Amino acid sequence: MENFEFYSPTCFVFGKETENKAGELVKRFGGKKVLIHYGGGSVVRSGLLDRVKASLDKEGIDFVELGGVKPNPRSGLVYEGIDLCKKENVDFVLALGGGSVIDSSKAIAAGVLYDGDFWDFYQGKRIEKALNIGTILTIAAAGSEGSPDSVITKEEGMYKRGASGDAIRPKFSILNPTLTQTLPAFQSAAGITDIMAHLYERYLTNSTEVEVTDRLIEALLLTMKHEGPRVIANPDNYEARANIMWAGMMAHNNSCGVGRSQDWNSHNIEHELSAEYDCAHGAGLAVTMPAVFNYVYKHNVMRFAQVAVRVWGCQMDFEHPEVTAKEGIEAFRKYLISIGMPKNFEELGAKEEDIPKLVNVLCYGDGRNGSISGFVTLNEDDCTKIYKMMV
Numbered sequence: 001m002e003n004f005e006f007y008s009p010t011c012f013v014f015g016k017e018t019e020n021k022a023g024e025l026v027k028r029f030g031g032k033k034v035l036i037h038y039g040g041g042s043v044v045r046s047g048l049l050d051r052v053k054a055s056l057d058k059e060g061i062d063f064v065e066l067g068g069v070k071p072n073p074r075s076g077l078v079y080e081g082i083d084l085c086k087k088e089n090v091d092f093v094l095a096l097g098g099g100s101v102i103d104s105s106k107a108i109a110a111g112v113l114y115d116g117d118f119w120d121f122y123q124g125k126r127i128e129k130a131l132n133i134g135t136i137l138t139i140a141a142a143g144s145e146g147s148p149d150s151v152i153t154k155e156e157g158m159y160k161r162g163a164s165g166d167a168i169r170p171k172f173s174i175l176n177p178t179l180t181q182t183l184p185a186f187q188s189a190a191g192i193t194d195i196m197a198h199l200y201e202r203y204l205t206n207s208t209e210v211e212v213t214d215r216l217i218e219a220l221l222l223t224m225k226h227e228g229p230r231v232i233a234n235p236d237n238y239e240a241r242a243n244i245m246w247a248g249m250m251a252h253n254n255s256c257g258v259g260r261s262q263d264w265n266s267h268n269i270e271h272e273l274s275a276e277y278d279c280a281h282g283a284g285l286a287v288t289m290p291a292v293f294n295y296v297y298k299h300n301v302m303r304f305a306q307v308a309v310r311v312w313g314c315q316m317d318f319e320h321p322e323v324t325a326k327e328g329i330e331a332f333r334k335y336l337i338s339i340g341m342p343k344n345f346e347e348l349g350a351k352e353e354d355i356p357k358l359v360n361v362l363c364y365g366d367g368r369n370g371s372i373s374g375f376v377t378l379n380e381d382d383c384t385k386i387y388k389m390m391v
């Protein structure tokens, strides 16, 4: 196990009707003027926005609103949010929605306290200061409710890039599984896929003797394997929704990733797909992960064989562990298809003829120098082959 620091200061408030505590929580963390930030309208239709406003009113907390965050959030609305917060003297950003709304909120919160262009953070500058952030999560997926990360797409060039810093970890996150019951099945499945990707990206490590985090990841993957189909079959299954929601947080606040190197190649390869085709991030990952895993498994066959046996119930073939490794990848691929995820470029809406462009942006775009690295280093040629495997 490698040395690490783990800082996860978010207060999680979990369960039914907990959104009614929003006002009380904003007050507890010193908020006096709030920006309520939300997406394309699901929080209006569900009545969540009205309940949150009532909760803020009850505590005498002033607020302004900015809706319209799109999935795969864009830089344009972030600039608008920064201007609005400065004009209105906002000191707290409250995100109502999923990863896209939370990430846009984080970018605004960091941008308000920064004199330069907020995009600097998405080109590698660490975020040191931000307005306080709270979240009310409506989809279990990205894990942004407990993470120090934000992913934004810059409209000029359609670069989808991430920024990080403990300053953008939410002060509180309200997790009410009931709020996720209105999700369309496809979005639920995309969320499940993203959560499992966050686990796999950590499982694929070059560190050794990481038993505790290996076992935590396996437990969470087993939970997702069990609960995913239950939620797809019955969207109103509160207990399954609850387990998925907490697994989604645990998968990405890094409690499972400490003390070990991590991969993130699948995420980097996928981000070009959701930037170019505006597909759901989880759907892109469903097509990306099996291709990446089949391309890299020989780098550490036993790691893939281990997850195949412990999570996917494969029999260990001691003479040919690569067979077991491949069986595990195939079992995961079939699981993703069974919950309704796309299996290739066509189903995702991606085009084979765009591969050179995707590879170019992936390997050279916005400051990169010809490769991406994680579990293995992948150059232009590797990435081209991986995208072709998805066709």
Ligand code: NZQ
Pocket (backbone or CB within 6 Å): 038, 039, 040, 041, 042, 043, 069, 070, 071, 072, 073, 097, 098, 099, 100, 101, 103, 138, 139, 140, 141, 142, 143, 144, 147, 148, 149, 150, 151, 179, 180, 181, 182, 183, 184, 187, 190, 191, 194, 252, 267, 281, 282
């Ligand atoms: O915009 P509205 O109307 O709210 O609709 C949303 C959106 O269309 C809908 N939705 C959300 N909750 C709903 C609902 N519809 C009905 N009922 C509900 N309860 O679902 C759609 C997708 O929402 P989005 O926020 O985009 O989903 P998700 O949470 O998967 O976030 C995806 C974004 O997060 C980034 C992804 O790249 C992508 O941009 N990620 C962020 C990470 C982080 N900050 O740590 C890590 C992840 O790996 C990921 O990259």
Ligand code: ZN
Pocket (backbone or CB within 6 Å): 142, 194, 197, 198, 267, 281
């Ligand atoms: Zn993800």
